[in-house]
Amino acid sequence: MxxxxxxxxxxxxxxxxxxxxxxxEGFPADAASRAYYGVYEAARVLLASRxxxxxxxxxxxxxxxxxxxNEPIELQIFSRLRTDQQRCDYELDRPEPS
Numbered sequence: 001m002x003x004x005x006x007x008x009x010x011x012x013x014x015x016x017x018x019x020x021x022x023x024x025e026g027f028p029a030d031a032a033s034r035a036y037y038g039v040y041e042a043a044r045v046l047l048a049s050r051x052x053x054x055x056x057x058x059x060x061x062x063x064x065x066x067x068x069x070n071e072p073i074e075l076q077i078f079s080r081l082r083t084d085q086q087r088c089d090y091e092l093d094r095p096e097p098s
Contacts, residue, residue: 004048005045005048005049008041008048012042012045015035015037016034019034028094028095029094029095032085033085036084043060043064043078046064047060050067052067057082
């Protein structure tokens with residue numbers, strides 16, 4: 001089981017690294033999408049470590065808020081990244097690189 005969690009966090013980290021590279025190369029919309037999926041994967045692993053396995057993206061967001069509300073974690077980041085990912089991937093939003 002620990003191996004599965006380590007692999008999940010490795011995947012999350014790779015997606016976040018890819019996000020940084022995409023942003024650096026001038027692809028902010030793709031960077032936003034990769035950042036979301038990195039955080040999403042980390043959230044899934046964290047919830048699975050507590051034996052919680054939501055079936056949807058919204059379910060992950062809801063369970064983070066429910067299960068981790070008393071933890072020192074900035075839960076709004078997940079919601080903002082999810083909104084950005086949806087805008088970039090489905091509404092073809094192109095944010096300006098900062």
